[in-house]
Amino acid sequence: MIRKAFVMTVYPDKHEEYEKRHNDIWPEMVEELRKHGASNYSIFLDKHTSQLFGYIEVADEETWRKMDSTEINQKWWAFMEPVMETHSDNSPVSRGLKEVFHMD
Template sequence: MQLKPGTVDEYRRRHDAIWPELSALLTEAGIRDYSIFLDEQSLALFAVLRVRPGNTRDTLPDHPVMRRWWDYMAPLMEVEPGNRPKEWSLPLMFHMD
């Protein structure tokens, strides 16, 4: 994902005060151990999360709470139509178990 210049502090503030209903929704969808990292030079965001077997993560874009969060965050990030954050998959270069 990609932040817009000048929005780092606000992005962090909003995530520090994540809505309880959004946190619950993510947990109910089977998401756990979720972190977002920032490359301070490029303002690129890198999310790492674990999902439980049988998770329903793919249904989140249709949920009203998720859509409200995207609308709330849209001024801070590069977004797709509908305010979904632009995301780029990154190729795995190394993994050690």
């Protein structure tokens, strides 16, 4: 498995809505994530900074990269656009983080 971590930003007044939307994540979105090799996926919120910290494990980079272009992912990005910082294509503004330590 490949461990990936990233940060994003939710709007300060949308913390609860962001969490609600993820609590009610569409089953077809979860299915597509798994189909593209995702597992052990978590997102954490720092309420003081409105920063989101995401962690996911993927089976391989090539399969994972294909997730962005799926119809359900595009629909999810459009659904999430009102509550977080996004690019013009509705993809989340996200910065990958470099792993500097890991312990099993």
